[in-house]
């Protein structure tokens with residue numbers, strides 16, 4: 001079982017569900033919650049065996065060694081994997097330096113997608129534009145197959161679009177019914193920039209209880225799946241990608257199976273959207289505000 005494939009505005013193809021090496025795999029998260037240190041290499045090897053082909057990583061996660069080892073152990077050919085990474089941009093390295101380091105550490109010749117992890121390094125719009133030019137150079141070098149951004153607002157993307165030669169194809173940010181990001185979603189649709197959601201399980205995990213409680217459980221009963229599956233389907237059935245994580249291999253397997261098993265109706269998606277607006281909360285920053293990523 002593998003995930004559905006989405007098409008990016010530049011024609012690239014991306015598996016809709018990613019396994020993420022941030023959050024539960026990060027040292028900050030483990031220290032904050034007192035959870036045991038995860039053997040990333042071992043977990044990821046199992047996750048790849050279980051059918052995941054899209055790995056969501058970042059320079060900041062410092063998981064290159066484990067990712068390289070898991071890829072090698074899995075025996076999966078490089079062209080069947082989708083590796084998305086993010087340039088930190090806040091540590092003094094240029095995009096070119098960060099990318100060179102990461103390709104070497106991962107022992108691969110290219111990344112499938114490369115994003116600016118966070119716009120917080122930028123003091124001005126010109127800072128954003130200048131960093132985007134570095135991303136464009138990375139793309140032109142052929143060492144990354146598509147480029148995008150993460151945690152960008154509409155205004156920040158508009159700033160780079162003013163001078164961009166190559167448009168961002170992806171924006172990854174926290175997205176779920178309790179964090180709907182104002183008018184960002186319809187605007188990204190218009191711009192043909194793919195939404196990649198993180199912390200999508202918030203409403204059925206860290207952000208419980210909430211106004212959507214009964215709706216998730218009723219739909220889970222109707223479709224004979226778990227509430228987590230409904231939370232992910234709410235993203236996937238809008239045509240978006242999602243990065244999840246965790247150690248529970250049975251849950252991770254179910255996410256892949258559920259994606260092709262049924263579709264939420266338009267009315268169900270709308271009902272969740274409307275009721276979700278009754279509560280506003282961030283799952284990511286609920287993790288103690290320590291910004292584990």
Ligand SMILES: NC(=O)c1ccc[n+]([C@@H]2O[C@H](COP(=O)([O-])OP(=O)(O)OC[C@H]3O[C@@H](n4cnc5c(N)ncnc54)[C@H](OP(=O)(O)O)[C@@H]3O)[C@@H](O)[C@H]2O)c1
Nearest residue numbers: 020021022023024056198199200201243244245246247248
């Ligand atoms: N670009 C960025 O700035 C950014 C920021 C945040 C995240 N991300 C990416 O997105 C990935 C996923 O982020 P996330 O962890 O916030 O996503 P998530 O999909 O909302 O949460 C996944 C977590 O939920 C847990 N979980 C699932 N079902 C549960 C249940 N019933 N009860 C309790 N816990 C449950 C999982 O653990 P178990 O299944 O093991 O219990 C796992 O730790 C990250 O690893 C990273 O790659 C990117």
